[in-house]
Amino acid sequence: MLSRRTLKMLLNPLISIKRRTGTFKVKQKTQLDFQHPLTDTFGRNHTYLRISLTERCNLRCQYCMPEDGVNLTEKSKLLSANEIIYIAKLFVDQGVDKIRLTGGEPTVRKDLPDIISELKSIRGLKSVSMTTNGLVLTKKLVELQKSGLDALNISLDTLNSSKYEIITRRKGLERVLMGIDLALQLGYNPVKINCVVMKGFNNDEIIDFVRLTENKALDVRFIEYMPFSGNKWNVDKMVPYHEMLSEIKSVWPDFQKLENGPNDTSKAWTVPGHSGTVGFITSMSNMFCGTCNRLRVTADGNLKVCLFGNKEVSLRDAIRDRVKEEDLVNMISLAVKRKEEHHGGMMKLSRMENRPMILIGG
Template sequence: RPRAPVVGALYRHLSAGWPSGPGATRFLSVSVQVGARRRIPDEAPPFSAFLTDTFGRRHRYLRISLTEKCNLRCQYCMPEDGVKLTPRGQLLTTEEVLTLARLFVSEGVQKIRLTGGEPLIRPDILDIVAELRKLEGLKTIAVTTNGVNLARLLPGLKRAGLDLLNVSLDSLVPSRFEFIVRRKGFHKVMEGIEKAIEMGYNPVKVNCVVMRGLNEDELLDFVALTEKKPLEVRFIEYMPFDGNKWNFKKMVSYQEMLDRIRQQWPGLEPVPGEEADTAKTFKVPGFRGQVGFITSMSDHFCGSCNRLRVTADGNLKVCLFGNAEVSLRDCLRSGATDEELLQIIGAAVGRKKKQHAGMFSISQMKNRPMILIGFWDCTMLNFESRTKKPSELLRYSTSRGRSLGAPLRHLGRPFCANLRNTKDGLPLRHASRRACGHASDPPDQLTHTDPQGRARMVDVGGKPVTRRTAAARATVRLTPKAFHLVRENQLAKGDALSVAQIAGIMAAKQTSVLIPLCHPLPLDNVHVALELVELDCTAVVTATCRTTGRTGVEMEALTAAAVAALALYDMCKAVSHDIIISDIKLVSKTGGQRGDYHREP
């Protein structure tokens, strides 16, 4: 299938109305539409282009997290020191949950799973299930729960229309259960499972995360449960999430589990399943239930993935092990229409990768704790809901600020470069970095060295939290040919301006990784703009970063400008190597104890 049209279509369409000739300046604003509705081949059955990725995967399954809270503290899920929960006002309301559910179902989603945190502690869980049941086209409503409140709520859930149940249970030994989940409740969970069987749920799925040295010796006991009960026990490979101290040695692979079970039951046989199933399913002949293995680490199933996730704070995740999230909540609250929401969803789905990075790379990536079911410490692509309407973010503008017309939604998917870094789904207000000093250090003293001249990281813990901004600039001098190709979006590699813009944004987030003594920062906003100046065939990159923290964002702005310039060089080097990057400089900064700075023109 051909990939979706890229930004170039919009760029070329609009360029016809831009000024030309010597000295003319053209400007790419921060908000860019990337692609359009993807066309499905004529022979394929109709399905939403917005929910179909570039590899042909059709996403019919949506997981919605209803809360970040949980009444257990599972070791593989919750960091030992806990998490900082998102303020209530930043979580999706019931109306917003149902609005998004209706939109996804209208586009072809057939299954919705309600998760958390622990979804059954949400007071309106019965109302949500009942409203979902009314959605035409939705075939299956499922819940994943820790089971503590299940026995009490299940009759009401059944009446409301709940179809499927997954219950988390990691040990059949009460004392070990309490050790793993750091709470009591084993007998309540078992009561909930028995209640589900009694009420006719078949199978009741039991999820068990297998961890070496903790519960792998219970594999056979779990399989034995399926002899007389309509259970599907699903063994989940231990997966890396922030704060769960994952390492390869703790993971018991699918093959090892399978071999151990087959020693006891040699006749264990595979059970045919659906293409998009996450579990490899087996059955002991004569047993009422079955067992499954979720092999995310050792044998991924990315090729048939049909799942999307919406976190409790309203972010769309297209991959469990991806580190990008798109805020649907901000779009909803800024008045986005269904069409605009679908454009954003389509853009996210279109960026979904062929497969995740693999267990070792994943274990090194910064992510959310599992309890915050967005899962990954994310970079969220958000609408600037405080100052602009959604429609205004789908426009280009000239460097003079003149509008170039109404948003051309039909030409592509919006890419909004208003970014913020998060930890546990919240701004990292406690973490910050100061590029040039400690409050107690005199201004003329190097702050990143100790009295002996050894490198050190500045302690900013005692500094006040303030709002800080910084802007940096870089100049890229192109050849006339390269300049023309960039301006007309005719480069073989694609839209150089958009790629450079995205590269700068990504670089700003990675500054603390690239610059050794920088502190990680909670970026409130990153704005990268590229201005083409025809008179001398240059592209001027301007990067502006904003944070609310204890130290400034000069290094983030400088890094963004420099990397955006490098990305533009990379896009153009096939045309000419006679390209010069120069004048990387700080333009301004505000906030902080040492006052504001503005470079003279």
């Protein structure tokens, strides 16, 4: 028999959470669209799942973590490895074919190689990738590749060691650069570099990052600075896509746009003759919500159907309450079908309560 708590989740699957306060607001049930569980009412079919493995990180990046830190969830309330694999299988059964492991910093989990290996054994799953700060790749990447890791995104916001210490509140730039070189040597192609561009901090390095693509199979992706709880976002710090594009074209007038896939979040460009490519993730100035095929599961087991949404469903609680798989799929479907058409824009997002990025998953 389902508990009252579980019944409440099933009947009211989308809850606007004010984290750490214990309060919530329940929205009324609406008429459902009974189609594929992972297809929303705007026809977007979700085939890409991002799973956060941990809230912990060995860096303290300013745009990701509030200056005074965060209250981490106690370990017993985080997803176990078995629960992660169970959730992954559940989503793959419904059509997900790509999973990205995030954090926090996923490499701080000692069981990461085992998780990757288990994921790779799931029939129907085509790709297992990971987003990392790259700090320990020289120690761990060979083992992760042997476990089956297919692709790699490395977060790096500056090529200057002093700036690196400012933005991450830690040392380690040289280790990250060596990790990138190792990934290339091991055959990852491309190695994706995620760079959050902030006016007055690293926007003067855009050209330097593009130069990295000249002789290396890198995909440098410039990300517009996005608002999350505690990261002191300010519109004046954001460098929009068109400004970055203009600066690059001032050096390479023949900077060339490439064709994108139907669900790509990054607008792809290249300097003719360069080995690598450049991308722009324009969540603020030129949103791409209409083609979004991504869902997220946080380290504490909550399903987020939108990175910028503050509505979540606890898959962890349902699993631990022994909810039947069929009911779990229905919960997920209800959440997906209430996904909004698009986020509210950067100014609305800057005022909306949401988790800090480190508690969502990169």
